[in-house]
Amino acid sequence: MSHFLGLSSFFFTILRKILFFWVKTEVVGNEKDFLQLDPDKPVCYVLQYSSFSSRLVLEQECLAAGLPSSQAPLPIGGKGIRRSFFFLYSRQGQWFRKRQSPTVTQRLKHMVHEATLNSDLDVQIVPVSLLWGREPEKQKSMFKMLLSDSWSVAGRLQKFLIILVHGRRTFVQFSKPISLKSIVDETSSETENHEEIATRKLARILRVHFRRTRQAILGPDLSHRRTLVHSLIHSTVVKDVIRETAKEEGISPEKVKARAIKYGDEIAANLSMTVIRFLSRLLSWVWNKIYNGVNIRNIETVQEIAKENAVVYVPCHRSHIDYLLLSYVLYKHGVMVPHIAAGINLNMPIVGPLLRRGGAFFMRRSFKDNKLYAAIFNEYLYQMFSKGYSVEYFVEGGRSRTGRTLQPRPGMIAMTVRSFLRNSSKPIAFVPVYVGYEKVLEGRTYLGELRGKKKEKESVFGLFRSLSNLRKSFGKVNVNFGDPIFLSKFLDEQQPHWKDQAYDAEYRPKWLNHVVNELADEIVTRINDASSINPINMTGLILLSTAKQAMDEKILASQMDTFSNLLKQMPYSPHMSYPEGCGKDWLEYAEEMGLVSRQKQNLGDIITLEGNNATLMTYYRNNILHLYAVPALIASLFQNNPMMKREKVVFLVRSIYPYIKAELFIHWSKEEISEVAEQWIDVLINNDMLHVEGDSLCRPSTGSANFVLLSVLARFIIQTIERYYISIAVLRNQGPGVLDAAELEEQSTQMAQRMSILYGLNAPEFFDKTLFRHFISNLKENGIITEDEAGKLIYSEKLAGVVEDAKLVLNAEMRQGVLQVTTLS
Known part of the structure; x- marks a missing residue:
């Protein structure tokens, strides 16, 4: 035997x-x-x-x-x-x-x-x-x-x-x-x-x-593309729009139907596994050429979720590489690649057909005034979800030029929710994805755009020009999958009785806009929860917090270790990731990447940011600014105050936090922030950055190493508070009932741009219009300002309290500078 x-x-x-x-x-x-x-x-x-x-x-x-x-x-x-x-x-x-x-x-x-x-x-x-x-x-x-x-x-x-x-x-x-x-x-x-x-x-x-x-x-069986396009035309809602359009334009329904088929053909993906396999091999070669590795975190969660749900991947949008990288990661880990919403501007010769076969479906930037196109697109998305296909889109709309997570645009989310309301038999799960680059491929292009250069239109020739980047190294990439959001559970929490209603393609419940906006904010907040710290953004975070963007090599390495350890003591999220090694290793790595310069000195080498790198590093710093926002806010209160009662510190943090939360998409609620502030105060005390005297908190003695650490930490957030102060100063100078929101936004932007020149601030987002717009909107939501019948801004006595609180944070020179420029203007 x-x-x-x-x-x-x-x-x-x-x-x-x-x-x-x-x-x-x-x-x-x-x-x-x-x-x-x-x-x-x-x-x-x-x-x-x-x-x-x-x-x-x-x-x-x-x-x-x-x-x-x-x-x-x-x-x-x-x-x-x-x-x-x-x-x-x-x-x-x-x-x-x-x-x-x-x-x-x-x-x-x-x-x-x-x-x-x-x-x-x-x-x-x-x-x-x-x-x-x-x-x-x-x-x-x-x-x-x-x-x-x-x-x-x-x-x-x-x-x-x-x-x-x-x-x-x-x-x-x-x-x-x-x-x-x-x-x-x-x-x-x-x-x-x-x-x-x-x-x-x-x-x-x-x-x-x-x-x-x-x-x-x-994934589910793939419909033949021609069959899918024609099935869109035969849906009840599209038939109704075809008849309505024919009547309005005075043409035959057959001509409108032909136009509808053309729209469907323009939109629909044509996913080919042959192309997917080709792209997988091609991208493996590309990643090996330009990156030192792709680190993936929490992919197991995605593998489990994809077994039962139609998955909506919602990554941050920092580069055109994002969607190629995500599809590559999913395919390599045994998850079906998603259908990807791509702007119609990418439907270029050669590139467009390749992307379409890689799973891309194309959409126009706006189609509010084209009912027929909107009906076709909505029906296409509905069929994707009802058949269980996974989909990917960017809730930020466009690529972030500043490194911050942008305000979400809820259009695609609204279409997803409406599709689910029509047919909730197939569960939908949103999977936030954070893609963290050590060096973004379009960095130099963004630099030009931030300085006012017109955005370049995508073209085949631009694509070929970018191939020169294959000779360069762009470090490592981190792909972190965040905590999923199950749409049915989210609706249960927001609208417990949503299942009791009947929904068709046209019905929009009154609560839809509110729920969609809440969902959009939750998605980008969970994207930020999955952030990755890397050697580049840590180096930029600290060097940009010095007066001359320069620091002794050993002190810089030590401070990177200190601030990294702070987050390990009070982790922002279980889904974020840290770099390997220590501050000394990270500094050497940033130097190898060509993002910092070294000046030899007998007493110790000095690390500096020179030229364009000083501005470019703000992009990478902004990737992780939200992680340090709360401790930085606490530290900022001690820049002009050697001592402050603990309860006063918590009160001020609670007052300022709603604006920082809304701008940086921080996950703690307004109700939770007091407890979080207390915990961060204890962490700073344990690290000797604050001391306790009775019921008061004291900063370290001026000039000590711990005082320097507290000052560096404070500067992480100071520019954000200065920007808030500019808007308030402009509004108070003009008086109530003079400016509307758009005028305040424009004047604040011009003022910030002038302050940036006068004070040498290498941070283009300091005068970003959208940030001022969002801050003004938050002032309205918090009842600090209101609008009269003519749309002019009226402010309450609360605004005076905000100005007084600013004195505790901003130094006298900056406050005086803002007031002088405002008065002169």
């Missing part, structure tokens, strides 16, 4: 090696850190479908990853089990074999039986999903059906063809182990048929697991 087993093993090994002369695999989840297998417990693998070739692939990947062999005996019970694997589905017949329903195999029964007899026995059951070709089926495609591994008639000839055609694109995903003991223990209360019930439950869990995993990897 042992001779037979040895011979069988020999032939199995030979066939495995022959198979892998042709087969190439992509494997996910086989890392030991991910599986966390207990070496003291036996391991048994489970494959979905009975297939000898699948056994060969499984064993190859187990050996390659250093995992326990699937061919080894499973040491449980007296005789044990011959092999450490089993199939969930079996087949009948020879050449044309049909799959049966999930089969409870003898191996599974034996394992459950032994676990029932021995309460200490546990087997780690590892589900392994294996897909030949990893390609979603096209509806009504006989060729794809013939070569699909899910076709009900699957014989040896078909399997040979599948391996021949798809074998070089084989995808294998290991999932976390299921404890046999836990399943048996959960059913132990059953007095009768305990063993049978445990067996059926385990088979059911595995069946659901494989179905959901397949859904996450492949």
Whole structure:
């Protein structure tokens, strides 16, 4: 018998090696850190479908990853089990074999039986999903059906063809182990048929697991593009708009219908897995050329969510690389790439068709005045969600030129919510994604635009010009997936009775705008929760907080360590990430990237920001400004005050916080901020940046190292408060009932630009119109200013209190400078 087993093993090994002369695999989840297998417990693998070739692939990947062999005996019970694997589905017949329903195999029964007899026995059951070709089926495609591994008639000839055609694109995903003991223990209360019930439950869990995993990897079946476009025209809502448009324009419905088909053709994606695979290989080469690595965090959450939900990926928008990078990361980790909303300006020759086949669907910047286009686009999005496709769009609208998260534009979110209200059978989950660059590809372009240069229009020639960047290094990229938002749960919280209403394509409930705005703010807030700190933004954060953007090398490295440790003591979010190494390593890295300069000195080298780098570094600093906003606000209160009562500090933080929260999308609510401020005060005390004297807080002695640290921390937020003061000073100087909101915004912007020149501020966002607009809007929301019948701004006595509070933060020179410039103007 042992001779037979040895011979069988020999032939199995030979066939495995022959198979892998042709087969190439992509494997996910086989890392030991991910599986966390207990070496003291036996391991048994489970494959979905009975297939000898699948056994060969499984064993190859187990050996390659250093995992326990699937061919080894499973040491449980007296005789044990011959092999450490089993199939969930079996087949009948020879050449044309049909799959049966999930089969409870003898191996599974034996394992459950032994676990029932021995309460200490546990087997780690590892589900392994294996897909030949990893390609979603096209509806009504006989060729794809013939070569699909899910076709009900699957014989040896078909399997040979599948391996021949798809074998070089084989995808294998290991999932976390299921404890046999836990399943048996959960059913132990059953007095009768305990063993049978445990067996059926385990088979059911595995069946659901494989179905959901397949859904996450492949997504739903793809509709033929022409079929999809014509289905849009046949929807009731689009038919109504076609008739209405024909009547308004006095033309035949057929002409309007032809226009509608043209719109649908302009919008619809044409996702091709051949192009996806090509882009995957191309982008692998590109990332290796321009980046030192792509770090990914919390991808496991996405893999689980995609099994049951239509996923809406909502990344921050810092670069055109964002959507390419996200699709690449998802594809490499076994998640189906999303359909991506792209601006119509990207539908250029060569590039447009390639992006469309990569999953992009194109949308015009505005279509409020085009009812027909709006109806087609809304219907397209509705069909995407109702069929369970994943979608990606940028809630900020455009790319951030300042490095801050921009105010969300709720248009796409509103369409998503309305689609869900029409048909909530398929759950929708929003997944915030933070993409953190150490050096953004368009950095120099942004620099020109921030200084007033006209935005360049995208073109093929511009794309070719950007290829020169392939010779440069852009450091590492961090892709952090944040805490998901489940739309149904969010609606339950905002509108508990939303399910009691009936919704059609045209109905907009009164509460819709409020809920959409709340959802938009929650999305960008959770994007910020997943921020990444890296050596570049830490270097910029501190150097830009010095008067001359220069600092002693050792002091700079030490301060980077200090401020990094502050966040570790009071973490902003469990989803954020930190860089490896220490301040000294980060500083050397920033120098290698060419973003800081070194001046040699006998007493110690000085690190400086020179020329364009000083302005460019504000972009990277702004990526993480929200992480330090609250402690920086506390520190700023001690710049002009050596001592202050603790309760006064908390009161002032509570007063100023709503404006900073709204601008930087910080996650703590107004009700929570007092407690958070108290906690941050304790952290600063523990780090000797504040001292306690009775019921008062004191800053360190002037000139001490800790006083310098407190001053640097304060400067993280001072410019933001100065900008607020400019608007208030302009308003008070003009008096009530003189300016409307637009005039105040314009005058504040001009004033800030002048102050920037006079005081040498290298921060273009200091005079960003949108920031002033948002601040003025928040003053209205908080009742500080109101509008009269003519739309002019009226302010209450609260404004005087705000001015008095500003004296505690801003130094006399800055306040006087603002007032002088305002008065002269």
